[in-house]
Amino acid sequence: MTVDTSSTGDAGVGAGAEQLAIAAAVAAGESVLSRRFGSAITLVAPEDLAGSGPATVVRARVVSSSFALPRTLVIKHYPDPPAAGAADPFAQEAVSYQLFTALAPDERMCPELLAHDGRARVLVLEDLGRTPTLEDKLYARDSRAAERALLSWARSLGRLHASTAGREADFNALLRRLGGPAKTDSGGDDELRERVPAVIQERLGIPVPGEVLAQVTTALEQSRSAGFRAFSPVELSPDNNLVTGESVRFLDFEYGCVRSALVDAAHLRLPFASWPDALALPAGMSEAMVAAWRAEVVGVWPALADDEVLAAHLTTSELLRVWLITGDELGSLDLSRHAAPVSREAALVTWWRDLAKHAGYVRMTAVSEFAARVAAALAARLGPHADLAFYPAFR
Numbered sequence: 001m002t003v004d005t006s007s008t009g010d011a012g013v014g015a016g017a018e019q020l021a022i023a024a025a026v027a028a029g030e031s032v033l034s035r036r037f038g039s040a041i042t043l044v045a046p047e048d049l050a051g052s053g054p055a056t057v058v059r060a061r062v063v064s065s066s067f068a069l070p071r072t073l074v075i076k077h078y079p080d081p082p083a084a085g086a087a088d089p090f091a092q093e094a095v096s097y098q099l100f101t102a103l104a105p106d107e108r109m110c111p112e113l114l115a116h117d118g119r120a121r122v123l124v125l126e127d128l129g130r131t132p133t134l135e136d137k138l139y140a141r142d143s144r145a146a147e148r149a150l151l152s153w154a155r156s157l158g159r160l161h162a163s164t165a166g167r168e169a170d171f172n173a174l175l176r177r178l179g180g181p182a183k184t185d186s187g188g189d190d191e192l193r194e195r196v197p198a199v200i201q202e203r204l205g206i207p208v209p210g211e212v213l214a215q216v217t218t219a220l221e222q223s224r225s226a227g228f229r230a231f232s233p234v235e236l237s238p239d240n241n242l243v244t245g246e247s248v249r250f251l252d253f254e255y256g257c258v259r260s261a262l263v264d265a266a267h268l269r270l271p272f273a274s275w276p277d278a279l280a281l282p283a284g285m286s287e288a289m290v291a292a293w294r295a296e297v298v299g300v301w302p303a304l305a306d307d308e309v310l311a312a313h314l315t316t317s318e319l320l321r322v323w324l325i326t327g328d329e330l331g332s333l334d335l336s337r338h339a340a341p342v343s344r345e346a347a348l349v350t351w352w353r354d355l356a357k358h359a360g361y362v363r364m365t366a367v368s369e370f371a372a373r374v375a376a377a378l379a380a381r382l383g384p385h386a387d388l389a390f391y392p393a394f395r
Helices: 016-037 089-101 134-139 143-164 168-177 189-204 210-223 261-269 285-297 307-332 343-361 365-385
Strands: 042-048 056-064 072-077 113-117 122-126 229-232 241-243 248-250 257-260
Touching: 016 042, 016 056, 016 072, 016 113, 016 122, 089 113, 089 122, 089 143, 089 168, 134 143, 134 241, 143 229, 143 241, 143 248, 143 261, 143 285, 168 257, 189 210, 189 307, 189 365, 210 257, 210 261, 210 307, 210 365, 229 261, 257 261, 261 285, 261 307, 285 307, 307 343, 307 365, 343 365
Parallel strands: none
Antiparallel strands: 042 056, 056 072, 072 122, 113 122, 229 257, 241 248
16 A cells, blocks of 8 residues: 655545545544444545555544544555465554554654544544655655654664564464454465575576575574564655654555564665665665664564674565566566566666675675676676666665
């Protein structure tokens, strides 16, 4: 789910099915609020916030309430139940917000959950207003503002991890209460990991050494280990983060789960790698983001105060992220020299080059040498389009 909160105009209400969906969301919101507070609550002036996921997302104004509710609220309504056996995005999101709403306000890296109903499949959330997203900052022309936003994002991610470390049992208990099974984000990783060598051999003509395969297996085991586990939004995209005056707030928890925080931390090395529009950051920015994140989590995981320990963990997690992204995307990319420049191909070049550098620092020699070969082969295929462009804020 991506919510556009940066618009300055009234999005209005569409016609037909869209209008019915918005009306249903408002009705569900009024119903759950009335039950929650024991008095009728009326919502008016619904504004479609254009969610891209399965939920209808609406901002509405409170006009009839005897309670000190905020002037406006955000409603997320999931009208359709999940397919049999599939994860339930409503349950994932509701439990995620419950977990954070139970924390002190300064530890809550998201809007407050005001009410929810599992039968109506609706959430009513604090409205953070028409606040710019991190994506807005990256696509504006103010490099200082973009740098501040990125460091704030890294600190917020660290606070999110530190405040939820050791809360896996709580998360799973809340999820079972809503009827959802305990979930991780690693489904399908084994199959994807296994097909990467064939994809690299077929597309680039490079065999994968056995030592590299062993390191990838170790990385997958680290991602599933009991150490460093904390809550993760999973979708770490700049369009799902609001830049407020105090910090960056996370919005989208449809895939939220508890996993190794090092999986998220790898995205400080590969900024927003799961986002299809990921571009490049200036030299030193990722290192500064890692430092900001570590400052927040080192009190919970003191082992990460050691530079060598941190570097080894991050590089192992970085290897797994690059490996899985390559397996997922390389087979379908057009690597013709004559293709129009597409950032995803160039992103793979950048990420393999960076992996080669980082693996060299921690003496993962086989990985470093292999990563350099893959980066060079990709760059040769792309020719002049091999350099990943910077976000507009840094051009």
